[in-house]
Amino acid sequence: MFSNEIEVVTLFVDDIGAARQFYENVFRPQIIYQDDVSAVLKFSGTLINLLQASEAPELVTPLAVAASGSGTRMLLTIKVENVDAVCTELTKRGATILNGPIDRPWGRRTAAFADPSGHVWEVAQEIA
Known part of the structure; x- marks a missing residue:
């Protein structure tokens, strides 16, 4: 099944x-x-x-396998409690924040970063 x-x-x-x-x-x-x-x-x-x-x-x-420089084709999201705190820690660990933290109209505060091959990850928290 x-x-x-x-x-x-x-x-x-x-x-x-x-x-x-x-x-x-x-x-x-x-x-x-x-x-x-x-x-x-x-x-x-x-x-x-x-x-x-x-x-x-x-x-x-x-x-075909697309070249990494051809543009972003996926976004992986991880739910967190505090996006701002996570961004501070991500930066300490060597990640570069692409955008955010920003409050989105769909009720999430998000920030994005990418791995060395351009795969984009997002951290997101629920907001009121």
């Missing part, structure tokens, strides 16, 4: 070493597996697989 539970999100990265270092510094996840071309990181109930982009074609053929 088909499930709607997301188990793994795979991010194609340009430099596995730089990506691994970024994720370890910023998120401090548990490392489930790693080798020369990948790293599987545990984020609560979801796994994030960092995969060297050169290894990705076999997973998505006949589609």
Whole structure:
């Protein structure tokens, strides 16, 4: 039976070493597996697989793997209690805030940052 539970999100990265270092510094996840071309990181109930982009074609053929500089095509959001405090900590850990913190009309205060390959992450808190 088909499930709607997301188990793994795979991010194609340009430099596995730089990506691994970024994720370890910023998120401090548990490392489930790693080798020369990948790293599987545990984020609560979801796994994030960092995969060297050169290894990705076999997973998505006949589609092409887009270049990281071609523009953002996804946003991953993490719910937090205090966006401003999290942004301060993210900056200390080496992340560059792209935008925010900003109050959004849909009832969230958000801020965004990107990994070295351009995958954008957002932290968001509920506001009244």
